[in-house]
Amino acid sequence: MNRLQGKVAIVTGAAGGLGLAGVRAMASEGAQVVMMDLSPATFDRAKELVAEGFEVTAIVGDVSAEADIAATVALAKNTYGRLDILWSNAGLVSPEWYGQDTDAVGITLDYLMQTLKVNTGSVLLGAKHAIPVMAETGGGSIINTSSLAAAGGDLTGIAYGTSKAAINHLTRSVATAFGHLGIRSNAIAPGLIPPPAAAGPHKLEDSMPTQVILDSQMIPTPGEREDVANTVVFLASDESKFITGQVLYVDGGSTGHLATLSDRRHAPAATT
Numbered sequence: 022m023n024r025l026q027g028k029v030a031i032v033t034g035a036a037g038g039l040g041l042a043g044v045r046a047m048a049s050e051g052a053q054v055v056m057m058d059l060s061p062a063t064f065d066r067a068k069e070l071v072a073e074g075f076e077v078t079a080i081v082g083d084v085s086a087e088a089d090i091a092a093t094v095a096l097a098k099n100t101y102g103r104l105d106i107l108w109s110n111a112g113l114v115s116p117e118w119y120g121q122d123t124d125a126v127g128i129t130l131d132y133l134m135q136t137l138k139v140n141t142g143s144v145l146l147g148a149k150h151a152i153p154v155m156a157e158t159g160g161g162s163i164i165n166t167s168s169l170a171a172a173g174g175d176l177t178g179i180a181y182g183t184s185k186a187a188i189n190h191l192t193r194s195v196a197t198a199f200g201h202l203g204i205r206s207n208a209i210a211p212g213l214i215p216p217p218a219a220a221g222p223h224k225l226e227d228s229m230p231t232q233v234i235l236d237s238q239m240i241p242t243p244g245e246r247e248d249v250a251n252t253v254v255f256l257a258s259d260e261s262k263f264i265t266g267q268v269l270y271v272d273g274g275s276t277g278h279l280a281t282l283s284d285r286r287h288a289p290a291a292t293t
């Protein structure tokens with residue numbers, strides 16, 4: 022398949038999880054991909070993809086450090102000559118979901134600011150450095166990873182939710198200011214996407230309030246990494262050329278209904 026043939030992409034948070042699945046999907050569609058991650062494992066993942074015949078290269082860096090983002094954009098331009106796609110995907114996935122990231126009374130300002138710096142600051146820095154390079158060749162597609170958590174308030178996770186809601190605004194702001202240069206900017210907001218069983222001993226029950234999220238979905242099974250990767254390919258490709266300034270929820274329908282009027286677990290059985 023060649024939906025991204027001739028396009029050059031950067032993916033952050035590319036060493037594993039959603040990012041790595043997206044790299045594979047984009048490279049399978051013909052894109053040349055620069056993989057960026059804090060973890061040196063990104064070099065190993067890149068080697069494996071190159072051995073499979075994909076055109077990728079890797080760089081280790083911190084998405085909240087401007088020099089690292091600048092170096093990543095420079096690597097894309099120097100290696101492949103241009104930049105068409107930026108997927109700002111890396112984020113703090115809030116391992117202390119039940120710990121420090123609580124509510125307005127329980128959280129510290131430091132925790133909030135650190136979360137904003139990594140999750141939201143990285144999206145700003147990515148756009149800041151990618152846009153001038155994309156504009157040299159007529160524009161490009163910026164995709165930011167938001168979250169289900171941006172859609173409404175919750176009893177916990179105030180820092181994570183705030184950082185992701187800010188990404189939604191940043192996404193629309195970039196789309197508004199740079200659309201005339203051919204820059205599109207959209208966000209993907211995944212719902213619950215647990216690691217596949219093959220990835221290790223992680224169990225569904227280990228992650229966040231899993232059952233609560235599953236109960237909220239219209240489609241009652243957890244999402245898969247490929248659900249996000251396929252959406253990224255669509256937003257990166259010219260198939261979505263008239264779509265910009267949008268937040269696309271890839272969440273099995275969690276955010277498509279109100280939870281206030283009835284309990285979704287009591288949805289009627291089908292009748293014949």
Ligand SMILES: NC(=O)c1ccc[n+]([C@@H]2O[C@H](COP(=O)([O-])OP(=O)(O)OC[C@H]3O[C@@H](n4cnc5c(N)ncnc54)[C@H](O)[C@@H]3O)[C@@H](O)[C@H]2O)c1
Nearest residue numbers: 034036037038039058059083084110111112168211213214
């Ligand atoms: N998996 C889900 O259910 C889900 C749901 C909603 C949103 N998200 C979002 O999707 C994105 C990816 O999540 P994931 O589930 O693949 O997580 P993951 O932990 O598997 O992958 C995140 C990657 O980002 C990298 N990273 C973290 N901080 C970084 C930094 N400062 N600089 C560079 N790289 C850094 C990590 O090393 C890791 O490889 C995140 O932004 C997350 O908030 C995930």
